[in-house]
Amino acid sequence: MPIHDPTRIYATYFIETAYPLAEAATTMAGEQSTGTFLRVPGETDELRERFAARVESIAEKEPAQTASLPGSGTPKNWDGKRHTAEVTLSWPLHNIGPSLPNLLATVAGNLSELKPFSGLKLLDITLPPAFLTQYQGPQFGVAGTRKLTGVFNRPIIGTIIKPSIGQTPEATAQQVKTLAEAGIDFIKDDELQSDGPHCPFNTRVTAVIEVLNNHAARTGKRVMYAANITGDLDQMLSRLAHIEANHGTCAMVSMNSIGLPVMKIIRQHSHVAIHGHRNGWGMIGRSPAAGMSFVAFQKLWRLAGIDHTHVNGLRNKFCEPDGSVIASARACLTPMFPAPNKGCEVMPVFSSGQSARQAPDTYKALGTTDLIYACGGGIMGHPQGVAAGVMSLHQAWEAAAQNIPLSVYAETHRELKAALDLFGA
Structure with a gap:
């Protein structure tokens, strides 16, 4: 428009x-x-x-x-x-x-x-x-997120801590260690994991970031961890400060839980990337006759200061059709204002039932690798283990970028073949 x-x-x-x-x-x-x-x-x-x-x-x-x-x-x-x-x-x-x-x-x-x-x-x-x-827009966006993760010319491969809730800080840190050693780029808390007594925020984040800092010192690769700071404003500012004091690089916020004015304040105080989770989106966008489209919704949050936001994924477990998912992702990558004004582009996050099998269609439909490709079961459920799950996603995106059918690429890439055998071609 x-x-x-x-x-x-x-x-x-x-x-x-x-x-x-x-x-x-x-x-x-x-x-x-x-x-x-x-x-x-x-x-x-x-x-x-x-x-x-x-x-x-x-x-x-x-x-x-x-x-x-x-x-x-x-x-x-x-x-x-x-x-x-x-x-x-x-x-x-x-x-x-x-x-x-x-x-x-x-x-x-x-x-x-x-x-x-x-x-x-x-x-x-x-x-x-x-x-x-009046609004700063994203501090990092696409280019800044790539710089923080050190990932260029391909999607940022990510996952979600699973089980979503119920693990101790120590168990969470151990899972993160396994994922980091498997070559993951991005890890996020589930939106249900916040600051409960079984897994307190400060204890969990300290343990997780220590693992990732040690991994970075050993390998040179810094994995981004989006810790869920959602809460009351004073809690969120305290949690944000804790992430930064421990040299973390990302904070996650449930956008619909906190509102635009709070997001603006978080953006003003933040020195790390802000991962905007859209949980609750169905109440706003699901009806074709009421609410608002994601195209409009994401513009508000981009101005308020998020750097990434979820757009669902192709053939997802939810109700959203593929065409809507791609339109949402394109909207995130489209400048909001004419030159020479700031564009406010943000990184779309594909998630929800994603695995190696959707990579070619995602790339073909979106036409870019500027995205976070977050897979839970697509990594954790791989029959050859977590490292093979991560590798299968790299192989799927390599095939997509080279326009090679997955079935053909899988003939010489065993991790991809196992993923396709499990999830379907």
């Missing part, structure tokens, strides 16, 4: 309504700027001219057969048709200034509750570069 006026905020929506489309779009614009359900005395023409939202475009789509969401109304003398469309609205930046919390109230506030709509979903936003005066 191109910027037409760099002093305005643009948002595009899918809408479903029984009302005439122009009337419905005008209702949206009024509700989210100067208007209410009737004209009030203070709403002068001058005020509306300066502050009202504008309907920029309406592109009608195929009609809906039934209402997608409950509770919607119909106009008098309704003809029985439910219209759908993509509608773009815009607001002057001076309504709210460059503020992400107030941006959310503007583009995703009460709209979804309005009775004229049986479907309304935020699809995309385009923001003025002025937002960069």
Whole structure:
């Protein structure tokens, strides 16, 4: 969605309504700027001219057969048709200034509750570069994450601590040691592992980073460990400081648990990469008729300061189709602002049921190796062990980059062959 006026905020929506489309779009614009359900005395023409939202475009789509969401109304003398469309609205930046919390109230506030709509979903936003005066964006992003891990010209191969929860700090550190010796590039806590009494954060992180520091001193390879700092703000700042004091390189945050203002503060204090986990995303994005798309969602968090974020994976264990996964990853790698402004690109993280078998299709669809390829069972479950699991992923991506079918490459690479025998070609 191109910027037409760099002093305005643009948002595009899918809408479903029984009302005439122009009337419905005008209702949206009024509700989210100067208007209410009737004209009030203070709403002068001058005020509306300066502050009202504008309907920029309406592109009608195929009609809906039934209402997608409950509770919607119909106009008098309704003809029985439910219209759908993509509608773009815009607001002057001076309504709210460059503020992400107030941006959310503007583009995703009460709209979804309005009775004229049986479907309304935020699809995309385009923001003025002025937002960069208040938000730092990613500190490391794609290039910085590659520098921190020392991995170039291929995907960063990663995994998740499993079992997700229940291990002691010592057992966690031992698993990390095994993974590091197997050649892994990136390890993250599961989002369920935080600071419970069975595995306290400080004890776990001290033990894990000591293992990784020793590994780096011995081999020259520094594995990135994303420790889950999610909690109340004071806890998060304390945990972040603990990571940095132990010479760690990454902190993980459950984005939907903490909110944009807290992420902004974490970014301001952080000297390590921020791994943004999107757990809870299904509540926001799963419905085609409500919530918001990941394309819009990730822009907010990129500005707030994350360096990586999850996009699911091809043929994943969740409900998201492959086309949506690739669109999400492309969005993460697409600049948010025109040159010469900062692009805010972040590293997409492919995860959820990934193994050697999805590598060629992922590479073909995305067209780049700028990603973290995180496999749990795809590494831990390899029949020849963890090291063979890591090696099978390297081999799969080598085959993908050389456009060699996996089955052919597996003929001379036993780790890949074992992975394909287990997970399917």
